[in-house]
Amino acid sequence: MGPLRSTKILKNWRPAIFTLIIFAALIFQLTISKNTQATAGYIEKTSISLSSVSVIETIPPVVLEVKDTFIRSGSSLSLHLEDNGITSNDSSAVIEAVKDVINLRRLRAGQKVELHYENNYFAGIMIPVSIDKDILVNRSDSSGFNVTEKYKRLQTYPSSIDAVVDSSLYASCLKQDIPENIIMDLIQLYSFDVDFQRDIQRGDQLHVTFERLYDEEGNPVDTGNILYTTLKTGGQDLSIFRYENSKGKVDYYNPEGQTVRKTLLKTPINGAYITSGYGPRVSPISGYNSVHKGMDFGAPRGTPIKTSGDGTVTYAGYNEVYGNHVVVRHVNSYITLYAHMSAFGRGIRRGSVVDQGQVIGYVGTTGMSTGPHLHYEVRYNRRQINPxxxxxxxxxxxxxxxARLYQNMLSSYRSSLP
Structure with missing residues (x-):
């Protein structure tokens, strides 16, 4: 075939070839579009399928429950748990886990025990053992329980309260919401210089600054030390400051830097009233005139009696006159006697060493007594003297x-007072 003929054939077929190319392109485009829609449909169906699987495999949330319970009188931790529906196996496992951390014999009636549950299944307990420590007992992966000691961070801030005496110092402080343990500490501090039966008068004024302890949520949980106090009575201001020296020893001092602690307390019993002073009187037993060589303090039966000073017990027993009584020998030839007691303090016996303020017995009416009271004597060189x-x-x-550091502390106190 010649070149001329070939050129002619190509010219005749050119429209047909061009049409064929366009047709093929259209078919290719339609095929791609269908494949794209099919792929998208597959992805959409796959997505729906995965979503369905995700819903099916969702884990239900853990529901936690805490139940507050309190140990009853005569019960124990083991019995308490079983009384609250805990199985004997779980109760035994809890006791086994906690016995080396808590002295179970010291858990008293009223002790709080939190019971913890997860989805209604017993998970453990929590026992608050002090204001700054909880004992957590949680179920482990095995059949036993793990114990954790959780310590709480407490914050300490000073708190100041003023009170005016309108009856007794104790009752007046209670009216001003001064905590009872702070009141007892105040009485202890002032017992060296104040006779609470004769010295305190209506209108006397008291100021006290003491520590309050707060938990991590800001709730008050306890009180700490008295930092500063002043009592205006009998025309004098009796101020007392807490001071910790450079060696870490703490004591209470007056503004001149002298300790308020002295050899003997003036009053060995709190909340009592004088029923008979030292000196001549008509004996309520014999009816004759006699010299009463001591002081009698009326108080309810069972009121604690404190030793007036550090010393050694030389007698703890009974006779027909004094009934149950204790004699204590102190330094500098002083001896004190406490009579008519209903019972002796724990560990009080001949030869016992006692500290000032320690409970040595309880008010009673044993021996020659007409009613519950404390007969208190002070002897110096074996002679009774007026307490x-x-x-x-x-x-x-x-x-x-x-002394310099103490006076600096006082200056900072005074600058902060109104």
């Missing part, structure tokens, strides 16, 4: 650098 007239020098006075 109300006793005056003792301070036990210690700050000097040198300690």
């Amino acid at each position: 109300a007239l006793l005056k003792f020098p301070p036990g210690h006075t700050l000097a040198g650098e300690e």
Whole structure:
């Protein structure tokens, strides 16, 4: 075939070839579109399928429940758990886990025990053992329980309260919401210089600044130390400050740096009233005139009696006159006697060493007594003397650098007072 003929054939077929190419392109485009829609449909169906699987495999949330319970009188932790529906196996496992951390014999009636549940299944307990520590007992992966000691961070802030005496100092402080343990500490501090039966009068004024302890949520949980107090009575201001020296020893001092602690307390019993002073009187037993060589304090039966000072018990027993009574020998030839008691304090026996303020017995009416009271005697060189007239020098006075540091502390206190 010649070149001329070939050129002619190509010219005749050119429209047909061009049409064929366009047709093929259209078919290719339609095929791609269908495949794309099919793929998208597959992806959509797959997505729906995966979503369905996700819903099916969702884990239900853990429901936690805490139940507050309190140990009843005569019960134990083991019995308490079983009384609240805990199985004996779980109860035994909890006891086994906690016995080396808590002295179970010291758990008293009223002790709080939180019961923890997960989806209604017993998971463990929590026992608050102090204001700053909880014991957590949680179920482990095995059949036993793990114990954790959780310590809470407490914050301490000063709190100040003023009170005016309108009856007794104790009752007046209670009216001003001064915590009872702070009141007892105040009475202890002032017992060296104040006779609460005769010295305190209506209108006397008291100020006290003490520590309050707060938990992590800001709730008050306890009180701490008295930091500063002043009592205006009998025309004098009796101020007392807490001071910790450079060696870490803490004591309470007056503004001159003298300790308020002295050899003997003026009053060995709190909340009592004088029923008979030292001196001549008509005996309620014999009806004759006699010299009463001590002081009688009326108080309810069972009221604690404190030793007036550090010393050694030389007698703890009974006779027909004094009934149950204790005799304590102190330094500097002083002896004190406490009579008509209903019972002796724990561990009080001949030879016992006692600390000032320690409970040595309880008010009663044993021996020659017409009613519950404490008969209190002070003897010096074996002679009875009037307890109300006793005056003792301070036990210690700050000097040198300690005195300077103490006066600096007082200056900061006074600058913060209104």
